[in-house]
Amino acid sequence: MEDIKQVIGQRIKAARIKKGLTQKEFGEKLGLTRSVIGGYELGKQNLTVDTLKKIADALGVDLNINLG
Known part of the structure; x- marks a missing residue:
């Protein structure tokens, strides 16, 4: 099972890059x-x-949490 922090981190990174933002x-x-x-x-x-x-909010996306 993948670590949830890594999964979320990968999704944050992908969304940031899609918006054309550097980490800085x-x-x-x-x-x-x-x-x-x-x-x-x-x-x-x-x-x-x-x-x-x-x-x-900073990325202009919805925060969706699915517990099911």
Whole structure:
């Protein structure tokens, strides 16, 4: 089973790239450093639901959580 942090990180990275943003630019939108964004994208750093919502908003996407 894949680590959920890695799966979410890969999806964040794909959405960021699709929007044409560098990690630095994306971090600036969120008030975070490039290294924090890198940690999220690599699945090395835990995300809160609030942070996930901020990321989704900054990327202009919906935050959908499926527990089923």
